[in-house]
Amino acid sequence: MIEPLCAIFRRFLKRQGLKFTGERAKILDTVLAQEEVFEADQLLSEMRQGGHRVSKATIYRTLKHLQDAKIITELLIDSKQAHYELSFGRKPKGHLVCVETGRITEIPSPWLEPVRDRICREHGYDPVSHRFVIYGISPSESRADDPAAQDD
Amino acid sequence: MIEPLCAIFRRFLKRQGLKFTGERAKILDTVLAQEEVFEADQLLSEMRQGGHRVSKATIYRTLKHLQDAKIITELLIDSKQAHYELSFGRKPKGHLVCVETGRITEIPSPWLEPVRDRICREHGYDPVSHRFVIYGISPSESRADDPAAQDD
């Protein structure tokens, strides 16, 4: 049986001399409800819709702790805004991003980890993590772009 | 013999009904002088040091055109700031980033392109580009972190 992430976060906080507050619990709940990649902003509005009042500042502060606790991971999809995903107990995934719609699809890529470790070894680095992002145009979009494509 | 990038940029601009100005020429020169990954800010200060006065706005506007012209590529190293590198006529590279020093090393990874194309095909996507970034700790840094390491 799996230990709930809530308990894991709680333990992490205690170890750091930090407190497990109602706000942090609510934020973690909202994070756990995310099915896909999410942003700070999105959490805020979902929480407000759910009738929970939390400040932006607390969201950002908590996201940082969740990263330290290895519960979420920051992705690098674009350089304007931070994107996160649940990562606890999961192998790092790659991401396929549609440059037209912004849609993000996870792609399993277990073979990347050995590659990363080999490259780090070659450079004398200690591996920490890695990101693999593919940009493409999703099916419906590329068809719309192509005047030669016949749809019947 | 290789056509100078300046001419390529000029042609690109003309094709788009845009103008080749002194500022754009200077910015391209400065970009071409970059040996590694660079940022908008860095270009600005290097140009000012070189006695060229350009506005931040023009730098950003020109960087956008240089990307459209495929002369530079925006990397995704962190979500705070845009990083660029010269990319004209080069295969996409991966990047090894030291999380302690911020140092960025290019890593050739020609095998990623076929992987990208296969994954795109599987999802019905048209491939556009990809990014592969490895985070690690560079040799001297990881030694400094490790109290057991003996250096003699």
Place this chain on the structure above:
DNA sequence: ATCGATGCAAAAACTTTGCATCGGT
């Protein structure tokens, strides 16, 4: 002469921070 380009400063978008107050432990 046209119409895009420039510089400046203001605005925007995202994230961080200072401070008084609140609340876990």
Place this chain on the structure above:
DNA sequence: ACCGATGCAAAGTTTTTGCATCGAT
């Protein structure tokens, strides 16, 4: 009771935009 956490608003960063003027074609 202590000391970290919160909310708010202000400040910080990076990037974008409006506008009057400049300049390439």
